Amino acid sequence: MANRFQQLLLAALFSTSLTSISASVLAEDGDVEINPIIVVEPDNKQREAYEAQIDSEFFEVGAYVGILAIEDFGSSAVLGVKASFHATEDFFLQANYGQAEAGQSTAEYYFGDDDISIIKDRDYKYYNLLVGYNLFPGETFVTQDLTFNSAFYLVAGAGNTDFADDNHFTITVGSGYRVILKDWLTVNVDFRDHSFETEIGPKTKRTHNLEFSTGLTAFF
């Protein structure tokens, strides 16, 4: 809106300066003619043209790999994809989907053999929807001549964890560090806690599953 006002103001400024010039020229003849002020409206066609020409980059899409500590079931490699929508310079929305395979629990390791296991379904699949905040935008100085833009950000949200034949409403909180290698390419390091309630017999227990991952994303 401010933009539009500025444009109107500029337009008015131009037209008034034009009229004052023409008035001063004519004043020499002793005949003053006042031209009507022409207000130049911001050109909507031009606006559309600019919109088509300027490369707007709001989406960031990529993949990550890391370690996921599945509570009671050891640590596993995790693979995932992520997509972010950068709404403002501060806030972004992010969706993640990841997969891992749970290892053996200590109890299974000691007392079990291949026939006895606590859980049947060892696939750990999750998605989450997060809101992110760029807490500390800044620059990373690698050497004196090599500098990258970067940001330390916080994320929070929720989603689903499909594990041990059950869906679990999962709360995810975490922090991350994004280094912008090129105008379109970034490298991320993320640390996240995926927390959900799981049923063990008649009791429920809240587990915390910590994930440490790194990945590449591209802006487009």
Added chain:
Amino acid sequence: MLRSLLRSRLVCYFFTLCCVSSHSLALEAEDDSSTVPVVELIVIDTYLEMHSGPGRGYPVIHTMEQDEPITVLRRRGSWYQVANRHDKKGWIQQEKLARTIAPSGLPAALPDTQHGDYLAQQGRIGFALGQQGDAETATLIAGFRLFSFVGAELEYGQIFGTSIDGSSYGANLLFEPIQSWSFTPFISTGIGRQTWKQKEKLNVGNSNEFDSQYTFIGGGVNYYIGYNFVVRGEYRQVSLTGDNDSLRNSAWRIGFSSFF
């Protein structure tokens, strides 16, 4: 859509012609090689500062003078990456870049998405997290604005119960009569369908899956942050109708969405 695209293409073409006629032949050859013409603007303030990144805190790395031509490279939120004639690149805020003119002498008509303009923005995407009865919900939402005060939305979500899981899809209407505040109240209503499935470990009977239709009325508050980011708090009274019974549930959710 096609018409506006065609029109913008035509304007692009006209714009290129203007650019080319005002520049040397060497530039003409360069313009011919690229399919999309570049946006070139001229600084009219005494100076214009380039920042090292698109956001608060990034330091000023270069200053451009009055009458200096700049090329707009890309946009990220309300920041624009520009280059001067020596190919020095930096980021400029939209408000500052608006203080430039096109080579034709007209004010720069930049595409903008600002709080006051959100009503003109058609699409929005986002998600919501909350509770329906005792069960938690996670929902994806996509919507568009039908009129200035009515929005239409489609949603798909998952419901997490203790002994039962569900998925849900529906269509909502959102009435937002007041539009000038950062906090704006709204009334919502909608219909949809929820599919429920009993958890496998508790599954003893045969009918472990069932459908129910729902309608709801609700209300809440939208909080507009920055140019195009909305946080929404909503309360709903949901009426579920199954094959042979009906149920009333209260639901609340907090949502985050962005329009474009």
